[in-house]
Amino acid sequence: MILKTAWKNVWRNRVRSLVVIASVTVGIFAGVFSVAFMNGMIAQRFDAAIDEEISHIQITGKDYVLNNDPSIYMNSGDGIVQTVSVIPGVEQVVVRKMITGMAGTASKSAGVQIIGIDPDAEKRIFKLYKTIIPGTGDYFERESKYELAFIGQDLAKELNIIRFSVDITVLSRLGEKEVPVEIIHKLKSISGRRFPNEKKFTSTVTSILTKRELKEYGQLIKEEAWSYRENSRMTLTFLDKDNNQVSSVFRIAGIFDIKNTMFEQSQVFLRNEVISRLTGMDESSFHQVVIRITDIRNSESITEDIRSRFPELDVKNWKELQPDLAMMTDYVHQIYGLFMGIILAALAFGIINTMLMVVLERTKELGMLTAIGMNKRKVFSMIMLESVFLSITGGIAGMIAGWITIILTAKKGINFTQYAEGMEAFGYSAHIFPEISTSFFVMVTVLIIITGVVSSVYPALKALKLDPAEAIRTE
Amino acid sequence: MKILELKNVNKIYNGSEVHVHAVNDVSLEFREAEFAAIVGPSGSGKTTLLNLIGGLDMPTSGSIIIDGTDLSKLKSSQLIDFRMRNIGFVFQAYNLIPVLTARENVEFIMSLQKWSKRERDERTFELLKAVGLDERADSRPSKLSGGQQQRVAVARALASKPKFVLADEPTANLDSKSATTLLEIMEKLNHEEKITFIFSTHDPRVVKMAHRVITLVDGSVATDEIRE
Numbered sequence: 018m019i020l021k022t023a024w025k026n027v028w029r030n031r032v033r034s035l036v037v038i039a040s041v042t043v044g045i046f047a048g049v050f051s052v053a054f055m056n057g058m059i060a061q062r063f064d065a066a067i068d069e070e071i072s073h074i075q076i077t078g079k080d081y082v083l084n085n086d087p088s089i090y091m092n093s094g095d096g097i098v099q100t101v102s103v104i105p106g107v108e109q110v111v112v113r114k115m116i117t118g119m120a121g122t123a124s125k126s127a128g129v130q131i132i133g134i135d136p137d138a139e140k141r142i143f144k145l146y147k148t149i150i151p152g153t154g155d156y157f158e159r160e161s162k163y164e165l166a167f168i169g170q171d172l173a174k175e176l177n178i179i180r181f182s183v184d185i186t187v188l189s190r191l192g193e194k195e196v197p198v199e200i201i202h203k204l205k206s207i208s209g210r211r212f213p214n215e216k217k218f219t220s221t222v223t224s225i226l227t228k229r230e231l232k233e234y235g236q237l238i239k240e241e242a243w244s245y246r247e248n249s250r251m252t253l254t255f256l257d258k259d260n261n262q263v264s265s266v267f268r269i270a271g272i273f274d275i276k277n278t279m280f281e282q283s284q285v286f287l288r289n290e291v292i293s294r295l296t297g298m299d300e301s302s303f304h305q306v307v308i309r310i311t312d313i314r315n316s317e318s319i320t321e322d323i324r325s326r327f328p329e330l331d332v333k334n335w336k337e338l339q340p341d342l343a344m345m346t347d348y349v350h351q352i353y354g355l356f357m358g359i360i361l362a363a364l365a366f367g368i369i370n371t372m373l374m375v376v377l378e379r380t381k382e383l384g385m386l387t388a389i390g391m392n393k394r395k396v397f398s399m400i401m402l403e404s405v406f407l408s409i410t411g412g413i414a415g416m417i418a419g420w421i422t423i424i425l426t427a428k429k430g431i432n433f434t435q436y437a438e439g440m441e442a443f444g445y446s447a448h449i450f451p452e453i454s455t456s457f458f459v460m461v462t463v464l465i466i467i468t469g470v471v472s473s474v475y476p477a478l479k480a481l482k483l484d485p486a487e488a489i490r491t492e
Numbered sequence: 493m494k495i496l497e498l499k500n501v502n503k504i505y506n507g508s509e510v511h512v513h514a515v516n517d518v519s520l521e522f523r524e525a526e527f528a529a530i531v532g533p534s535g536s537g538k539t540t541l542l543n544l545i546g547g548l549d550m551p552t553s554g555s556i557i558i559d560g561t562d563l564s565k566l567k568s569s570q571l572i573d574f575r576m577r578n579i580g581f582v583f584q585a586y587n588l589i590p591v592l593t594a595r596e597n598v599e600f601i602m603s604l605q606k607w608s609k610r611e612r613d614e615r616t617f618e619l620l621k622a623v624g625l626d627e628r629a630d631s632r633p634s635k636l637s638g639g640q641q642q643r644v645a646v647a648r649a650l651a652s653k654p655k656f657v658l659a660d661e662p663t664a665n666l667d668s669k670s671a672t673t674l675l676e677i678m679e680k681l682n683h684e685e686k687i688t689f690i691f692s693t694h695d696p697r698v699v700k701m702a703h704r705v706i707t708l709v710d711g712s713v714a715t716d717e718i719r720e
Contacts, residue, residue: 018596018603025591385587388548389601389648390576392569486548489583 023402041411049419053451112303118255133292156271169281181218372476384488405469412465501554532708538692580649639670656688
């Protein structure tokens with residue numbers, strides 16, 4: 018009966034209750050969606066880091082990472098790969114050669130890290146091969162008489178390998194994609210021009226289009242004007258094992274796009290045997306062993322296992338390789354809890370205010386209830402239940418709204434193209450797919466109930482202090 | 493059988509400057525099935541006396557004994573439980589729970605006492621029928637007239653089969669017809685359920701129907717007239 022009475026009391030003043038419920042709904046919706054957004058962003062960054070950049074565990078020679086010295090290498094004769102491969106929980110192992118050098122074209126040059134890989138083995142550990150921009154090549158599939166290289170989109174832009182041009186074909190494609198005629202007309206003024214880099218192209222397009230046109234069609238125009246000539250050439254310069262400078266021309270057989278500017282600008286992939294041939298390094302030598310394990314939760318124990326077997330080597334798991342990522346994934350749940358806690362604490366004050374008004378308005382009734390025999394525990398429970406009902410109704414509505422929004426936005430993602438440059442500079446994709454776990458919803462439900470209970474304490478104590486004889490006389 | 497006894501009860505309100513002797517050395521006894529009215533001018537201490545009898549307030553001195561239990565010996569939580577089981581209240585302003593129907597208002601006290609659903613339904617039906625509101629059982633108080641609301645309040649007061657019912661000016665807000673109906677119902681229930689009714693009232697109609705009339709003047713019992 019107390020449960021029923023409390024529920025009916027919530028709806029005694031519909032407008033007031035609805036205002037409180039609406040504020041809780043909006044607060045919870047905002048909290049849930051923000052957390053899903055952050056969670057999606059971090060999960061994408063995490064997946065990208067593991068699947069495209071570092072994998073789970075890496076082994077290098079002692080202090081190789083500190084000195085970047087190519088003379089610190091390992092040999093297949095050391096038995097590292099054989100030993101690591103049979104450790105329980107290890108899924109795949111690949112070896113890489115790594116040297117630093119300069120990449121250059123006729124117009125630009127840039128410092129890069131050159132990584133020697135076995136394309137077939139690499140595909141078993143990394144998903145980089147899946148990020149090749151269509152039309153830029155098939156590095157992982159092709160054999161060639163030429164030296165082939167696989168580079169990132171940002172390095173390609175930096176070296177002016179990717180250019181921008183607007184011609185009849187581009188204008189026609191834009192027309193097919195329903196770009197307004199007036200915009201196409203404006204773009205005709207730069208038709209036939211080739212821009213050596215993205216910056217110059219962007220600056221020119223910005224000067225001829227309005228802000229609104231740019232916002233709506235800028236990205237599409239850039240994508241269509243993107244121009245790349247397959248098998249473009251690039252020179253790599255580096256030192257061989259005797260510290261002699263070596264230069265060689267490579268044909269670019271693929272450009273990857275992984276939403277991490279720093280990685281894209283600095284990594285050039287060649288085949289292991291090419292590096293061996295050009296540097297004079299033994300084919301059985303390598304600088305890095307990359308390990309993928311079956312369950313990431315075992316990364317620390319497997320790392321320790323490998324460390325104990327090879328104390329003379331540097332063995333690092335993903336947490337040590339990317340401490341920022343480790344911190345985010347380790348503390349992310351506490352951060353979400355804190356975030357929701359702050360939102361609920363703010364909402365609690367609204368609920369307390371409402372419940373104090375309720376107690377004030379119902380002084381006479383509460384006095385009557387005490388007079389006829391409703392004990393303090395039951396009066397407290399009734400006030401508390403009303404407060405919990407207010408918060409849980411709003412909370413559930415907010416969670417449902419948040420969940421529906423997450424489902425809807427998770428399908429196509431939320432695109433922040435205008436902030437892509439900044440976000441990708443930190444390794445985050447500008448196209449975010451919100452995601453959230455069921456356990457988070459359980460946590461939010463518990464927090465909402467706690468908020469309801471805590472918010473009711475002060476008003477309920479006020480109610481308990483009422484003197485029934487005086488309260489009944491209240492007008 | 494004696495169900496209620498007041499022995500030298502005093503109630504003094506101590507203000508910062510003024511001390512009010514609201515109830516002054518009152519000693520009374522009530523028996524089963526009495527229909528008693530406490531009358532007196534405004535400020536004579538009627539409501540204070542009812543609050544003391546009902547355990548809503550504590551006397552400054554003296555004792556109130558209900559069915560052998562001295563109220564002053566009970567802790568706050570025991571007193572609330574004692575009220576629930578032994579005393580019914582009818583208030584001047586009805587004081588029904590507005591969000592509950594007539595049936596639910598009557599059931600409320602029984603559910604606090606954890607009566608079974610069947611027992612509650614039977615008792616509620618019986619009482620609402622007795623007060624002539626069995627057909628309005630599912631109406632909320634806002635849909636009932638003042639007289640009907642007060643009849644629900646009487647049914648609620650009797651729900652847990654108390655030793656006695658205290659009614660503070662029960663007819664004060666009612667028109668003549670409603671007041672008469674209410675009094676007739678209360679008298680019938682007093683007779684049928686053998687429950688003592690104690691009213692504080694100004695209403696001559698109540699006084700006329702009462703079997704015992706206690707007159708208070710300045711907090712003291714001036715007369716205590718028992719009618720046959």
